[in-house]
Amino acid sequence: MGGIKDSTYLDVQKALARRFSSLDGWKFSWSSAGSTQPEGLISRRVAGRTERVLVNVKMAPSVPANTVQALQAAASAGKVDRAVLVVPGGAAVPEVPEGVDVLEMDNWQIVGNRIAWAKNIERSALLEEERARRGLA
Secondary structure, three states: OOHHHHHHHHHHHHHHHHHOOHHHOOEEEEOOOOOOOOOEEEEEEEOOEEEEEEEEEOOOOEOOHHHHHHHHHHHHHOOOOEEEEEEEEOOEOOOOOOOEEEEEEEEEEEEOOEEEEHHHHHHHHHHHHHHHHHOOO
């Protein structure tokens, strides 16, 4: 992976870690297959049984219906308990079928038709306030 993708995937892992804590035994691994479904697998052993969750990340303002369908097909084809689709906050997601959860990341937001890092949105608002206060805006 390269620079921006690395930082984005770190944010994805943090968001997933909030829902699937390593303290509860969850272990995460990225798929080496690239863009094929799924991109990751979260698993844990509980009472002699392995729980598995497929993960797909779609960093786009709107998620195509075929992405959700492909994730559901991959989940039903494999021996998994459910699937998770990770998207930026405010992304347009089509109707999600049973067995697929949508996880919106707080630190990435849809602004207009672009994806923006929430810290940049906060900085922009702060700079606009400062410019207005100084009479520069």
